[in-house]
Amino acid sequence: MTGTKTGTMTGTSMLSVKDLDVWFGHGDDRVDAVQGASFDVAKGESFGLVGESGSGKSTILRAITGLAKDWSGTIAVDGEPVGHKRAKSFYRKVQMVFQDPYASLHPRHSVDAVLGETLHLHGFKDIDARVVKLLDDVGLGNRFRFRYPHQLSGGQRQRVAIARALAGEPEILLLDEPTSALDVSVQAEILNLLTDLRAEHGLTYVMVSHDLAVVGHICARLAVMKDARVVEIMDVDALRKRRATHPYTQDLLRNSIGA
Amino acid sequence: MTLLDVENLWVQFPTRQGLFDAVRGVSFSLGKERLGIVGESGSGKSMTGRAILRLIRPPGIVKADHIDLEGQDLLKKSEKEMRSVRGQRISMVMQDPKFSLNPVMTVGDQLVEAYRLAHGSARKGATQAALEALDSVSIRNPERVMRAYPHEMSGGMGQRIMIAMMLIPNPQILIADEPTSALDVSVQRQVLSIMDRLVVDRGMGLIFISHDLNLVADFCDRVLIMYAGRVVEVCDADKLHQATHPYTRGLLNSLPRLDVPKERLEVLQRDPAWAEAPSVSGRVR
Numbered sequence: 430m431t432g433t434k435t436g437t438m439t440g441t442s443m444l445s446v447k448d449l450d451v452w453f454g455h456g457d458d459r460v461d462a463v464q465g466a467s468f469d470v471a472k473g474e475s476f477g478l479v480g481e482s483g484s485g486k487s488t489i490l491r492a493i494t495g496l497a498k499d500w501s502g503t504i505a506v507d508g509e510p511v512g513h514k515r516a517k518s519f520y521r522k523v524q525m526v527f528q529d530p531y532a533s534l535h536p537r538h539s540v541d542a543v544l545g546e547t548l549h550l551h552g553f554k555d556i557d558a559r560v561v562k563l564l565d566d567v568g569l570g571n572r573f574r575f576r577y578p579h580q581l582s583g584g585q586r587q588r589v590a591i592a593r594a595l596a597g598e599p600e601i602l603l604l605d606e607p608t609s610a611l612d613v614s615v616q617a618e619i620l621n622l623l624t625d626l627r628a629e630h631g632l633t634y635v636m637v638s639h640d641l642a643v644v645g646h647i648c649a650r651l652a653v654m655k656d657a658r659v660v661e662i663m664d665v666d667a668l669r670k671r672r673a674t675h676p677y678t679q680d681l682l683r684n685s686i687g688a
Numbered sequence: 689m690t691l692l693d694v695e696n697l698w699v700q701f702p703t704r705q706g707l708f709d710a711v712r713g714v715s716f717s718l719g720k721e722r723l724g725i726v727g728e729s730g731s732g733k734s735m736t737g738r739a740i741l742r743l744i745r746p747p748g749i750v751k752a753d754h755i756d757l758e759g760q761d762l763l764k765k766s767e768k769e770m771r772s773v774r775g776q777r778i779s780m781v782m783q784d785p786k787f788s789l790n791p792v793m794t795v796g797d798q799l800v801e802a803y804r805l806a807h808g809s810a811r812k813g814a815t816q817a818a819l820e821a822l823d824s825v826s827i828r829n830p831e832r833v834m835r836a837y838p839h840e841m842s843g844g845m846g847q848r849i850m851i852a853m854m855l856i857p858n859p860q861i862l863i864a865d866e867p868t869s870a871l872d873v874s875v876q877r878q879v880l881s882i883m884d885r886l887v888v889d890r891g892m893g894l895i896f897i898s899h900d901l902n903l904v905a906d907f908c909d910r911v912l913i914m915y916a917g918r919v920v921e922v923c924d925a926d927k928l929h930q931a932t933h934p935y936t937r938g939l940l941n942s943l944p945r946l947d948v949p950k951e952r953l954e955v956l957q958r959d960p961a962w963a964e965a966p967s968v969s970g971r972v973r
Binding site: 645685 | 843875876901939942943946947955956
């Protein structure tokens with residue numbers, strides 16, 4: 430239902446977040462980064478989180494992956510609630526791609542080492558064949574296998590980061606501003622790649638972006654965040670028809686398409 | 689009236705493989721207008737801006753037939769003479785205010801220093817002028833901001849402070865290199881409209897360097913589109929969406945649009961001929 434505060438979905442929900450609070454520091458220094466966020470993402474769906482910097486959208490992703498330690502509420506993956514300590518099997522289901530491809534790859538590890546080590550940690554044996562397959566999946570090919578990050582362009586690095594996230598054959602991919610550090614022409618290539626991968630592997634996406642047009646392209650539903658709270662959850666179709674109810678969403682719309 | 693006239697500008701860097709041409713034969717003129725320079729990373733747009741202020745250090749090489757600021761060739765000036773051009777006649781606003789403001793000086797001290805350097809006035813008048821400068825960039829509560837340090841400011845406020853500071857010496861030209869790329873969309877428009885108002889009110893020339901085609905289309909009068917160090921197309925900003933060069937068209941088509949959903953985005957097919965064709969001149973005669 431459009432415009433309701435809690436987006437409940439029919440069918441099985443792959444990822445369910447309920448009454449999520451995330452905070453940093455304690456006592457007087459406590460900052461409540463996320464307050465009472467709830468949403469559900471169905472299997473194979475792609476869900477967007479938009480809002481300005483500091484609104485808590487990336488923090489939600491970090492809480493889901495276990496990078497933000499202080500949280501309360503319920504996070505359930507495939508119907509199973511996750512605890513504060515994540516089991517190894519959790520990371521076979523959920524993986525994350527970060528914003529800055531320049532910062533998220535080790536400068537002294539070759540592409541082969543990055544992917545090989547990840548595969549090893551996931552417990553695979555046929556590492557050699559899988560590295561080739563992963564590079565193929567993200568459209569890089571074998572000739573990039575022994576390159577170092579500085580020998581790659583921004584778009585190629587982001588492809589490596591996506592390959593690394595895909596190594597454990599996850600079901601959910603958390604995308605934190607995956608194209609905001611890239612040129613528009615490269616952004617188009619990466620967005621196309623993400624569209625293809627979702628279709629091929631049946632992935633579920635949660636994508637954070639400040640760019641409504643990018644979220645609108647990839648996602649079918651989205652949550653709008655402001656000051657640590659989810660203010661509106663709606664279908665992208667409704668957004669296109671300018672049926673946003675919250676004044677902040679209307680503001681965002683005006684800023685992105687000048688309507 | 690032409691404020692700045694650049695002809696056949698080249699910026700080169702020596703590498704192990706020989707000279708690398710970052711900017712290749714760019715020509716343009718700037719009047720009291722808003723000129724946009726757009727292109728992807730590595731297209732030479734920032735280098736063009738920096739070369740005008742002679743900010744490219746050896747081993748980088750800057751060559752041009754001339755870079756005339758109101759008839760005086762900047763390339764013929766000594767380093768000492770350039771100091772009275774930089775900041776005083778041509779100012780520059782960079783991308784990230786975090787790196788442009790001094791982190792260990794209060795905002796007020798920095799503004800007062802800029803004012804006194806530019807006008808050589810007493811401290812008292814300078815403080816008043818600094819408060820007015822903050823007021824002109826729509827900063828509420830300027831007294832409090834004067835006492836604050838840069839890290840206490842948000843990105844949007846930091847960038848407005850930068851703009852206020854750059855405009856203190858009353859320059860004729862402002863070069864803004866991606867001034868809003870580090871800011872949120874909601875703040876972007878606000879900062880731009882403040883900059884726009886100040887530039888128009890004072891009759892300045894603005895060179896607006898950006899990778900964002902839509903922003904440039906909205907905020908500039910004329911646009912140069914750069915690719916591989918060359919200007920591939922010059923057009924009026926309001927006609928940017930009818931641009932004809934395949935590179936410009938490719939960039940425009942690769943943008944996702946909320947109002948026109950499509951399954952797959954168009955991917956830019958680069959033609960080596962674009963990089964080889966000579967620069968289009970952006971000079972108005």
